Amino acid sequence: MISLSNESKPLKFYDLVKYPFTKEALEFFKSKDLTLKDLETDVGKRILKRSYERIHEAISQRKVTTNLSEDSEIEILSFPITLLLLSLLENKSLIYRYAVAESKRVGELLKEEDLLKLVWIARHTFEWSVRLVNEELSEGSWVLIHFIDYISHIPQSSLEWKLVNRRLAKGYVLIRKSELARVIEEAVKKYIVRKCNERLPVIDVPNTVIVFIEKISREWSKYSNDFKNVRAVLGSAQEDVYPPCIRKILNELRSGKNLPHAARFALATFLLNIGMSVDEVVNLFKASPDFNERIARYQVEHLAGLRGSRVKYSPYKCSNMRSLGLCVDLNGEVCKGIHHPLQYYSRMIGGVIRAKRSD
C-alpha cells in the first residue's frame, strides 16, 4: 500500500477528470495556456459545449454527471470554463445551484475512493492539516482534521456536524472517511461559489461564448420566475407559510413587545426578501413601543438596499438565528433539513404553487 509519508502521488490523470477542482487539474489547465480566442476553435467549442451541459444539467436536474465518454482533456478543461461562464452571468442563485450540483457529484465519487486519495486532496488542494490516526489503516478508518479546517467546511443543516457534538482534543477533530468526503464536497461548493463571484477584469467576450451565456440565461429565468407572484396568490393566508421563528417575532411585535435589534433585523429582512414593500414593513413596525417613523423608514430602506452601501440584506440563516436565541425549533422538528428562513418559505410556497397549478 502507498505510504503517505513518502508523499507519492495517489492522483492519476484519470482522477483529474473526476476531480477537476484539484490543484493538479488546475495546473493542467494553466499549462494549456488557453485564451478566450481559443474558445472559438473547434476544440474550444467542444469545451464550451461541455461546460454548457454541466450548467444545463444543474438547472434541469439539479445534478452534474461525470462524462467518461468525453475526451479526458475536454472534460477537465470544461470545469474552469464553466466557472468562467458563471462569473460572466453574475447570477448568484444560479451559481449556487451549480455549486451544489457539481459538489454533490464530487462527494458521491469521493465516497468510493480510498482514504489516502482523500487525504491527499485535503492536504494538497485545500491545504488542510489532516493526520491519519493509524498510518497502516486505510479502509473504514478515521482521520484527524484541524478543527478550523473542519468548521469552515461543514454542512450547516444538522446538529451531528456541530463542533460541540464532536470529540475534540488539542485542536483536532476525529472524523470518518465518509465524513471527510462530505467535508471536501462542502469545500468544493465553497470554492465554486467564491470563484464565480470574483470580479473579472473587463474582457472582450467572443460571440461563441455570448451565445452560450444567453442560452443559459434563458433557461435559468424559466426556472426562477415561479415564485415572483406568490404573495398575490396567497393573500391573507401568507403568514402561515412563514417559518415559526419569523411568525413568533411578528406576533411579539404585534403584542407591543420591544424587540431586540437582532429580531427586528431578522423580521424586516425576511419580509423585504419575500417581496414586501418598504411601506408595508414600516407599517408593521408601528406596533413597536419606541416607533419613530423617520428612523424606522431610514433603517428599513437601508436593509432594502436603497441607501448607503446599496446592499440588500438577507435574514440570518438558521444557525445564526439559533446562536442569537431567535430560533424556536432547536430540535429541527418543524424545520427538518432547513438551514435558512427563506428556504423554509420557498419550500412552503413551492407546495402552494404546485397546488395552484393543479387547480
Add this chain to the structure above:
Amino acid sequence: MQRGAIKEFFKKYYRNNANSIEEPTRIEAREFGFMLFDKNVMVRHLSFKNGSKLRDYVKETTPAHAYYSSAYYANPSAPTMDEKGWLGADLVFDIDVDHIETPCKKDHDKWRCLNCGFSGVGMSPSKCPHCGSEKIERKMWICDLCIEAAKDEALKVCDILLDELGFSSKDLYLVFSGHRGFHIHVEEEKVIKMDQDARREIVDYLLGIGLDLNTLGYFRRKVILDIDLREHGWRGRVARGLYDVLLNCSEELLKRIGLRSREVKYILDNKDKILSDIERIPSNWLTLSKISAKSLKRLIDYAVKLVACKVDERVTIDVKRLIRLPGTLHGKTGFKVLRLSYSELDSFNISDAFVFDTGIHVIVKSQDFPKKVANYMFSKRKGLEKVPLPIGIYLIGNSKDIEVIKIE
C-alpha cells in the same frame, strides 16, 4: 467637576503616558474609531501608518473611548465595507459581568421599572416581574468580586482554547475592558481568515449551543449515562457539571429544575451513594436510573447551563467590529484598558487599572450611594463621602446622580 473635568484628567494622563498605548499588530490594516467627550458620535474610518501617529492623535484629541477593528482591511479608512476590502479578522471573545449572576450585585446594582415603578436590588430582570414591561432603568456598578467572577469565566474560555482547540498561550492575550469584563484575542494565522459560520461554530462550542444528548451517551427509555468525569471536551464537562449539581443540590433547587417530589427525595436520600458511584473509574451512573428520562434531561440541561461559558456571541461572530484599544482609558470609568498575558490574568486586580493618583481625594455627594464600587466600601448610604481620585472619576463618569463637591 463633571464630565468636562474628566476630560482634563484624561488629557494630562495622555500627555505623560501616551506611550502605554500599544499599537495593534498590522496597525496599517486596522480601522480606528473614537468617541469624543463633547460629541455624542463615533469618529470612525480612521487609520494610522504607525504607532506614533496613533499616539499623537490620542494626545491631540483626548478621546473618551478608543477602539480599533479586530478586522484587517486593504483600505481601512474607506467609508464603506465594500471599499474597505475585508482581509481577515482576529478571533475575539467578550466576557461581560452583566451576563453573570454574582452575589455582590445586590450590594451595588439597582433597577426600577419605568412603567409601574416596581424596583429591586441585584441582577436586573430582562422584564419587570410585576407588570412585564421591558422599560427598566438600571444603575449598575462593578466591584472587585465582579471582576473575580469575570476572571473565572475568562479562565474557563482560555482553558478550552488551550486544551481543546489546541492554541498555545502565545497565540492569545486578554484585555481588561476598562469596565465590566475581559476580551480574549486570538491572533493566530489560521483563525484570521475564518468566516462568520466558522466563528459561530466556535462560539456555539463555548456556549454549548446545539449540544445533542445522544452524543453525550444519553439513551431514551433505559436511563444510562455513559460518560466519565475525567473525559475531555463536552462529555466530561457535562459529567462534571452534573456531579456539581448533585453535590450542591437542595430540595428547592431540584424542584425548580422540574423533578418530581419522589425523585427529589430519592436523590437527597441517596446523595452519597450516587456521588461515590459517579466518582468511580469509570463513572457509574446507574444509581440515577430511578430518575425518569424527562427529569434526567432537565438535570442535564441545567448542568449544561452551569458549565457553559458566558461569552457574548455577537462579538465573536461579527468580523467587522470595533474593540477597545489597550493602553487607552475608558471614558465612563477612567480605568485603563489593560492588556494581559494568559499568565497575568490570575493575579489581575481592579486597582491594576487605576491610573489616577490615589493620594488625591474627591468629596462626592449623593442621595443614594452603592455599598461598594471597584475596591471601595462606602461608609454611608447618602450624603458626603471622601473617596480616592480613581473612585471619584468612576463615580461621576458612570452616574449622573453623584456630584463632586471638592478635590483635595
